[in-house]
Amino acid sequence: MKRGQGLLDRYPRARRRDVLQRHQLLQIRGRSVTWLVPLLTLVVIAVVDYNTTGEFRIVAWCVFVAAIAAVLCGVWTTALFAVLALITYVEADAAWPEEYRAGPADFVLVLVGGVLSVLAADMRVRAERRMLHMRHIAETTRRTVLRPLPPGWGGLDHAAVYLAADADARMGGDFYDIQPGLHGTRVLLGDVQGKGLGAVEAAAALLGTFREAAYHEADLATVAERLETRMRRHRVHTVALGRDDGDRFATAVLLGFPEGETGAVECVGFGHEPPLALGPAGVRQLPCGDGLPLGLGDLTSGGSPSVLNVPLAAEETLLLVTDGVTEARDSTGAFYPLADDLAEALTRDPRTAEPGRLVAYVRDRTLRHCGGHLDDDTTIFAVRRMGAGGAEGDEGPVRGRLQS
Template identity: 65%
Template structure:
């Protein structure tokens, strides 16, 4: 699969699609944990020496030994490449002098082998420096991702949850989709959203909205006020980016706000802000929550006032599934959209265990990637949550948490 993925509470967290080439090569050239990168150039060196020794004098191939340091430069470290360069010069001298009075390739080819070894060592040094820089940049990107999408502990806020995030750009590893869970004295709040656009501007906006949610979701008793705070922060952030002269001053975001009240175990409060309504997945089937959609964050001037908060009854064994438009707008090669409701219904009917968040999320992820053949047009988030056992105790503990 080409998209890069991140996630939590899944059997394979931070899934495998976004790793750099250097890491993949290191994995491929290891046997039982030990590097075997030196084997291909050594085999080539031995093959050239043996072949030259067993051919007639009119057909000398010992100068081909100059290829060995080049192969080592692509696979080994700097010191390993230097060792092969020296070994090649020694092998050339030994083999070429096997016939001291005839068939010698001579000094010109020796200079070629020596020069090839030096250039290969220098090229290897450049390659290793580039790989180290790439790994450093990946570490920086992972730090940014963990800052925006912080890891969520199992059972956080009394909820059983799972989420996976796939970037359309396999090298970016972070984008404009976001999600979080915030326990507090008024229950546990969940936010899933998607910032319009891509790039660092979308990441910055997602971080701004998550910071606001983590504060307002903890302190505010009314979920509508939390939504209002998010709208206000979005408008202020747009004004800030416009003042900087940036071209993304009209950015907006869609979001779903969920609240699991501390005093009721069979209801969920929901606010939908220009987003697809959540799906409730349970033994009775798959249904969309009957939540009226409000405008996306950043468009409140078109409909002043707080968005409506809808209280919906949800069974204890129902899982709420929220996906971003990377799922709903995934297309196959014929241009047909992915039908997430039908896909989830078929998956759960085939295996009722998939109603659990930890199994439902990877099932939706895999079906989405199969539908679009691994080519996502947009960043994609799949997030599932339901009340866990002993939720009341964990919510009370979460209400005292400063996070």
């Protein structure tokens, strides 16, 4: 499955064409037929008016034709139907004897209604274009912060799904990355407290620091210290700008895959949900310590974050998620039982542990559990060493978003 692309990426001539072409409501063999709705309405009005008595004339209802077109069609199509409605009114009304004609008052009604419908269609199309432009900006921002990861990056099979609780914004405070370096490969997943551009800005700052420190630093504890320092500096900067988000923090999990060591993984936890390790032995929670969230390290007595060296079989996959998964509730308020559900899935099909299959499964089950209504941004990220467990499944690396 290919990584997501923005609407304007898939349609490079979007600004020259009506936005409606990308929001097809009615299609036949891939071609839009939304114009059939106002056309059929016009035909029905003309036929019914012709077959009724003179005391019951509905030809003035032609005013609804352009209004319907304004909702479904583009500006020029709406203008065409406004003209057709006016012509139909004149011809249908002229077919009746003088005493039964609707007269000029209804003619003015159809004329003014057509003009207003064209203006309404123009406003609607402009608003849709602005919306698509903003979604394109959000999509570009998302790709900049959450950069695409090449297959096998850093010697890891990986797959990721990002679901934004705000389907229009498409971006929140969740972040993740893989950084190969001089001392092995490091993995980071986290969630910035809060929402909006401030959360995105903090996530970008942390990812920038991670990519540099994870590449150069030999000790994972030093990488963790750099992340803590960066979060504090970011808060100082926002306060100096007069913003009210100086208490922002981020939960995160930092993993290290040392060069040449295949039986263990290093882990540092910053108040985040621990990763799950999935393999032939089942599902287990990976201990990552009880560190405070990034930005709150000054509340402790100091010292470097504790780095735990945890055994990890070569065929085990690590699953990291944000609280959009762990806090997903069903209609009764029950949380999604992630670990138990995965244990059952592995029993049914051991291939569920493959990163591509795993993130797709957790995505689908999370959305099913909460009925498609996420209260928070959700990231599902799975990694394992290359060559473990055979080739990647058909799902492949994926990245998704919640559609409204």
